[in-house]
Amino acid sequence: MRMHGMEADMNSNKGSRIAKAVAPAIVVLTVMILWQVIVLELLEKGIINTLIAFILQTVLIAAVAILVILMAKSIVDQIKAASDGTGQAENSKFAQKADKLARRDDSLGELVRTIRKAASSFAGIVGGINVATKELGEVSEEFNAIFTDMQNSLGMTNESVSLIAKNTIAQADKTNRIKDRIDEISRSISGISDNVNALTVSADKMEECNSNAEEIINKLIEISVQCKEAIEDVRKQADLTNQSAQQIQTVTEIIADISSQTNLLALNASIEAARAGENGKGFAVVAEQIRVLADQSRESTQKINTLVTDLIGNSDVSVQITERVSxxxxxxxxxxxxxxxxxxxLNNEVGQVGNAISGIGTEVNDLKNSSDEIGAGIESLTEFADQNAESAKITTDKMEDLKKTVDGCTQATDKVVSVSERLVSFVKDAENAGSRVTQVRKNLK
Structure with a gap:
């Protein structure tokens, strides 16, 4: 009776150990589901981003994988221990004596037969547990392969994320430099605007000065015409003066001739006077000729006076014309x-315009340099963007692979749950068999 009680207790303890080994799988699955729900809620509310959600999911999957492997190992160890214990019970010497007792018709024989039935049932349970153990071993191998792929995918994903992070930092630096260049361009544009305004003001002044210069030049042209007319009048007066002077010269020559003749007549009169003595008739002739010459001299003198008067008048006109010319x-x-x-x-304004143009040239050169640097920065940003796009593609592909891996983990987890449910069923059967043995033992008592 004590042996039968020990066997029933042993079977009951085996079932309890297996049940305790399987129960944590259900707890882990519950925690995994709650974790998924919490992460999705945080992601929908914007508290975390996609990268953090991916990291949290990866950590959860890794933790669950480790726990599943540990639980599978523990279940296998428990099942092996239970299987070994059953084999020892069947191979003990007590089993030989039990064959004799089972042939008895009393209560002891019934107890032995009941124990044998329970043992046979338990043997079937152990066989099922062995099959489940093999399936768990296969699942463990599948988990190992899955997590190897997952580690490889995570490694490549981390490399892609690191490259994206580096490119993002480089993009930020290039963006800041481009921003500085854009600020310089803005300042240059402001300087160019100021120079353009200065050029506009100078151009207005130059236009005004040109207008005034044009008016003055027109007046100078009019004055030149007047000067030309005045000079022409002076020339005409000079011609008249010359003509008068020529006439005076002619009259002067006439007077000179008359003077010569008068002198000659005077000489002749002297000679005649000396020769005639008493003869005065010759003097009368000479005197007549002298009178005629005197008349001619008077007329010539009048002509000279007239010419001088005209010359004075012409001189007055010349003076007036000269004053006008002056x-x-x-x-x-x-x-x-x-x-x-x-x-x-105008020269000052032209100098300012030249300075403004020089300033514009300098600003344009600065703009060109900034434009070249911005172009180089844009090329770098384009290259970084291409690298980020390629890394993002790799990350997306690895996320797809990771999704497939997670799906495989889900399927493997479902398989583990199915095996665990079968193990729980076997444990319940073992507990029922132990309960029947316990009940028979109580009846014997």
Whole structure:
């Protein structure tokens, strides 16, 4: 009776150990489901991003995989221990004596037969447990392969994420440099705008000065025409003066001739006077000739006076014309001075325009340099973007592989759950068999 009680207790303890080994699988599955729900809620609310959610899911999968492997090992160890214990019970010497007792018709024989039935049933349970153990071993191997693939995918994903992070940092640096260049371009554009405004003001001043210069030049042209007319009048007066002078010269020659003749007549009169003595008739002839010459000299003198009067009048006209020319020349000089001042202003404005143009040239060179650097930065950003796109593609592909791996883990987990349910069923059968043995033992008591 004590042996039968020990066997029933042993069977009951075996079932309890197996049940305790399988129960954590259900707890792990429950925790995994809750974890998935929490991560999805945080992701939907925007508390975490996709990368953090992926890391959390990866950590969960790794932890669950480790726990599943540990539980599978523990279950296998428990099942092997239970199987070994059953074999020892069947191979003991007590089993030989039990054959004799089973042939008895009393309560002891019934107890032995009941124990044998329970043992046979338990043997079937142990066989099922062995099959389940093999399946768990296969699942463990599948888990190992899955987690190897998962580690490889995570390694490549980490490399891609690291490359994306480095490229992102490089992009940020390039972006900051491009921003600085854009600020420089903005300042250059502001400087160019100021220079353009200065050029506009200078252009307005130059236009105004040109207008004034044009007016002055027109006046100078008018004054030049007036000067030309005045000079022509002076020339005409000079011609008249010359003509008068020629006439005076002619009259002077006539007077000179008359003077010569008068002198000759005087000489002749002297000679005749000396020769005639008493003869005075010759003096009368000489006197007549002298009178005629005197008349001619008087007429010539009147002509000279007339010519002198005309010459004086012409001289007065010449003086007036000269005064007009002088006034025109003075006015022309004043206008020329004004023109000189205007052109000085124009020169200053031209100098300012030149400085502004030089400043614009410098700003344009700076803009060109900034544009070249921005172009190089954009090329670098494009290269980084291509690398990020390629890394993102790799990450996406690995995420797909990881999804497939997770699906495989899910299927393997479902298989583990199925095997665990079968183990639980076997444990319940073992517990029922132990309960029947216990009940028979109580009846015997």
């Amino acid at each position: 006034e025109a020349v003075v006015e022309q000089n004043n206008k020329i001075k004004e023109t000189e001042e205007i052109f000085k202003t």
